[in-house]
Amino acid sequence: MHRVLVFAGMGLSLLASDGCSGGPSLPLAIAAARNAADTVRTLLFDHHDPDQRDAGGVTPLMWAARYGAVDAMRALLDAGADPAARDLRNGWTSLLHAVHTRQLAAVQLLLERGADVNQRAAQTTPLIMAAADPDPAILELLLTHGADPHQRGAGGSTALAVAVSGGALSDLDRPLFGGCHPATVKALLTRHPTLTLPDTIATREALWWARFHGCAEVLSLVGETSARRS
Numbered sequence: 001m002h003r004v005l006v007f008a009g010m011g012l013s014l015l016a017s018d019g020c021s022g023g024p025s026l027p028l029a030i031a032a033a034r035n036a037a038d039t040v041r042t043l044l045f046d047h048h049d050p051d052q053r054d055a056g057g058v059t060p061l062m063w064a065a066r067y068g069a070v071d072a073m074r075a076l077l078d079a080g081a082d083p084a085a086r087d088l089r090n091g092w093t094s095l096l097h098a099v100h101t102r103q104l105a106a107v108q109l110l111l112e113r114g115a116d117v118n119q120r121a122a123q124t125t126p127l128i129m130a131a132a133d134p135d136p137a138i139l140e141l142l143l144t145h146g147a148d149p150h151q152r153g154a155g156g157s158t159a160l161a162v163a164v165s166g167g168a169l170s171d172l173d174r175p176l177f178g179g180c181h182p183a184t185v186k187a188l189l190t191r192h193p194t195l196t197l198p199d200t201i202a203t204r205e206a207l208w209w210a211r212f213h214g215c216a217e218v219l220s221l222v223g224e225t226s227a228r229r230s
Contacts, residue, residue, distance in 0.1 A: 024063045025054050032060040032076060035069035040076060050081040057088025058097075065094040065110065068103035073110075083115040091121040099129045099138055100171070107138050117145045123154040131159040132167025134179065136187035139163075143191045156200025160188050164197070164218055165206035180215035189221060197222060 024030045028048045031039040040060070044050060051059050061081040064072045077083070083094050090096075095115045098106035107126075111117060117126060127147040130139040139159070143149070149159045162170060163185045168178030189195060197203045210218050 022056075024058070024060070026052055026060070028052055029054060029058070029060040029063045032064035032069055032072040033067045035064070035067065035072045037071035037075045040072045041079075044075065044079045050076050050079045051085055053088070057086075059085050059087070059094070061085070061094045062087060062092070062097045065098035065103060065106045066101045068098070068101070068106045070105050070109050073106060077109075077113050083110050083113060084119060086121070093119055093121075095119070095126050096121060096124070096129060099126050099142075102133060102135075102138065104138055104141065107141055111141070111145045117142055117147045118151065120151065120153075125151045125153060125159075127151065127159045128153045128157060128162055129170075131162040131184055131188070132170045134166070134181045134184060136184045139184060140187050140191075143187070149188060149192050149195055152198070152200075153202075155202040155205075156198055157202035157206075158198060160185070160195055160197055160222070161200070161203045161206040163188055164203075164215075164222055165209040166213065166215070166218075168206070168209040178209045178213060180210070180213050180218055182215070182217040182221065185218050185221050 024033045028040065028043045028050070029052070031043060050061070053059055059081065061073060061076045061083065062085075064076060086093055092100070093115065095107065095110045095117070098110060125147075127139065127142050127149060128151065130142055133139065152158055163181055166178030166181045169176055207219075
């Protein structure tokens with residue numbers, strides 16, 4: 001019964017906070033999402049605000065990041081667009097938008113231009129979000145730039161717990177029931193060999209999902225870690 005209530009609560013939370021509904025509506029944001037860098041520069045020259053927000057509080061840089069429109073992102077950043085700005089719905093930065101849609105080149109550009117790798121929204125961090133991905137490329141890039149694997153999200157979740165769960169119940173835009181992500185777990189433990197799973201609801205749920213999917217390799221990888229839970 002407890003697990004049913006937990007799943008129901010998490011489901012309601014997900015329904016309330018999917019990444020970004022609809023699409024861009026303002027001229028600069030539309031051009032940015034399409035990676036029309038010349039049009040972006042023209043609009044900026046015509047005094048369009050690089051940090052202009054649409055009804056959801058999403059900036060052109062956020063839209064470009066979501067679509068991996070790196071040429072447009074460069075034009076916006078050169079014009080002073082703020083990578084630390086947050087949308088009004090979830091409090092996500094452009095970096096979180098890029099991680100959410102798995103745009104590796106956009107993530108790299110934002111980090112090169114000074115985006116804070118540990119700037120968090122209320123319930124997540126860039127690294128925790130990236131840990132739901134079976135491909136660890138973005139997670140490894142974030143770690144290289146100093147992402148803190150000890151930060152916690154909803155329910156005491158950590159990047160390692162999310163990786164162990166295979167991203168279960170982490171995002172409506174991705175499979176809700178997780179899977180086996182040994183490469184992501186390995187990437188975290190390779191960079192931080194002493195990383196531990198905290199004794200939280202999120203950790204217990206993550207281990208349940210790993211057992212549910214029969215993720216023997218994942219469970220073996222965290223076996224030493226789980227014996228030393230902090």
